[in-house]
Amino acid sequence: MTALAALIAASSVSVAKPITGPWPQAFPAKELCSNCGLCKSAVGVPSVTTACAFIGDGMARAESIEASVHGRARRIDESLDEAHFGVHETIVLARGFLNNAQWTGVATGVALAWLESGEVDAVVVTGSDARDGFGAPQPILCRTPAEVLQGRRVKPSLCPSLQVLDEIAGDPSIRRLLFCGVGCAVQALRALEGASPEAALGLEPDGLFILGTHCVDNSPTPQAAKRFVSTLPGIGAERAKDVLAYEFMSDFRVHARLRSVGESGAGEERGSSRQAEGGPVSLEADAPAAEEVVKAAYMTLPPSIGIPSIAPSCFACFDYTNGLADLVVGYMGAPFEGAKDEMVSAPLMVTVRNPKGRMMLERAVAAGRVQILQEGGHGGRALLSTGDRRPITMKTVSRDTMVQSLTTPGFVAGDRGAPPWVGNFLASIIARTLPKGLEFARYSIDYHFLRNALYCEDRMGEAGAARHIPQYAKALMAGYAEEMKELRRAGGS
Ligand code: SF4
Ligand code: SF4
Incomplete structure (x- = not known):
């Protein structure tokens, strides 16, 4: 490197400053910014144009990274298994054993087990900031199991998870890291510095582990x-x-x-x-x-x-199932009986994407943190999956307020809900007609992708949306092409 090149390189490093201006106006993705935190770190901000899930190739960029993360790309075949659930080895039902978790504590249990067994030096979780009285989500870089417990319950609103990247990069004792987060943050992290996040963060080669959660429709604030x-x-x-x-x-x-x-x-x-010292x-x-x-x-x-x-950002999101995480925990495909099940006792759906994810789940089971209730196999073939999502998906899309606001000129959403007795009666009827188990998950994914595709076309134009939307989402939406055409025609858009 010449002296001039070295000077330019050094100065380009030194000018990388985290963005501190008002959100979202000061952020490169503007209104579509999901506040993932990448731009709030000096390590992350230089990669924004090639890592942000809402700039350039956007959500479609993740598909090009899948093969290097999981060892192979998604299979988009007739079953649509991986179009819906991403690259995976198996899908299982599981439960955890932690009190005061959002559900039973599967995600926290995996994180605890992986840290306690010495597989990583630190864990990034999303905790809640108690200072604002409502618990704004905040990233926490945890080095002890007691700190990991702070990730047990989180309000569904955007969290700048990646703003702790500078803390990680600046700590030479962190050579192996478990990051827990949602899809848009995971995409940005995987794409960091030319898809070399380990190098950017000073981790060992292959020293990054990612535990994802399903994520959809988060609140902006x-x-x-x-x-x-x-x-x-x-x-x-x-x-x-x-x-x-x-x-x-x-x-x-x-x-x-x-x-x-x-x-x-x-x-x-x-x-x-309440942890015994060191134990x-x-x-x-x-x-x-x-x-x-x-x-x-x-x-x-x-x-x-x-x-x-x-x-x-969440109206422009196509990563409900967190395709670039090693292991993913969520509830959408797990059975749930409204009359008898509660969040704190119902099973969760766990998607094992690759060998790293398998090791994390096995370690949590061996440590007694997590119990596998049912093995599902690839595509969750052995798990509950009943009903037919297709007719109800289109009904849901056509009644959605965002869809109506896009397709119906002059549409104004009402400001009063149904009386509770009417709402409860209707909910009971509708719940009986909804698909169950994995077919419910497919219904929910299809509905969100169809709604979000309309939103992206409106915001980005047809060419921009075509670039942003991943191929797997287009494959899922192809089955509804005629009905969507009809919906646009009926609305006059
Ligand atoms: Fe916003 Fe993250 Fe994109 Fe930066 S990288 S603009 S913080 S979504
Ligand atoms: Fe990010 Fe998508 Fe979740 Fe919104 S729905 S927070 S964009 S992963």
């Missing part, structure tokens, strides 16, 4: 999430701060878990360590919190709350 829960019957503005967790469930209801009245402050206690975290150490459960039928929500509760 904690304030938007709080506004959303405030609209749920039985919660309201006065109890929004007590909401510990909520999910959109396959029984057509939002399930929210609230700190019981008189239990204020329990949330902070759950984040604290493993006891599975029984953290007593279950006193909680109330509120279940609100989707139809009781005012239709007008839908669009502002979802970040623009």
Whole structure:
């Protein structure tokens, strides 16, 4: 390298400054920025144009990285198994054993086991910032099991997970890392510095492990999430701060878990360590919190709350199943009986993508952190999967407020939901007609991709959307091409 080239290289390193301006205006992806945190780190920001899931090739870029991460590309065949669920060896049903987790603690259990066994020096989890009273998601670089426990419950709003990259790169004791995160952050991390994240972060070759979660329709900010829960019957503005967790469930209801009245402050206690000094975290150490459960039928929500509760990035997302993680945990394809199941007892769906993911799951099982309830095989063939998603997918798309706002000129969403008794009656009827198990997961993926494709065409134009949308998503949507054409025609768009 000449002296001049060395000078240019050195100065280009020194000018890489994290973006500190207002979000999202100051960020390269503007309104589509998912606040993944890459641009908030000096290590990450130079890679933004080739790593951001919302710039250039966007979400389609991940397909070109899959083969180097998993050892092979997705198979897009007639079964559509990998078009839906990504590259994988197997899909299983599992449960964890942690109190005060969002579900049963499968993801946290895997992270704990992998750290406790010395396979990694540190773990990145998403925790909650208790200072704002609602728990804004915040990344935490954990070096102890007690710190990992802070990732147990998180509000569904955007989290700058990758902003801890500088801390990782600046710590020579971190040579092997487990990163836990959602698809858009995982895509950016995998694409870091020409798809060499280990080199960029000072890790050992092959020293990066990724535990992903399914992710869809996150709120743009904690304030938007709080506004959303405030609209749920039985919660309201006065109890929004007590909401510990909520999910959109396959029984057509939002399930929210609230700190019981008189239990204020329990949330902070759950984040604290009850670990014996130097020893493993006891599975029984953290007593279950006193909680109330509120279940609100989707139809009781005012239709007008839908669009502002979802970040623009999530309307442009095609990575529901976190295709570049080694192991993925989620609930969408797991059986859930609305009448008897609760979040804290129901099984979860775990997708094993590659040998690293298999080792992580096996270690968690051997450590007693996770139990496999049912082996599903490739495509989850042995797991529950009933019904036919196709007719209900199109019904859901055509009634979606974002779709209607795009296809129907002058559309204005109503600001009142159905009365609870009507909503509950309708939810019970609809839940009976919905597909179950993995077919429910396929329904949910297809619906979100179809809706998001319309959004991308509107935002990016046809050519931009065609570049951004991955091939696997196009393969899934091909089965609905005629109905979508009809939908656009009927709406006049
Ligand atoms: Fe940067 Fe991430 Fe936003 Fe893209 S999504 S602009 S990489 S912070
Ligand atoms: Fe990121 Fe997609 Fe999740 Fe939104 S839905 S937070 S864009 S992975």
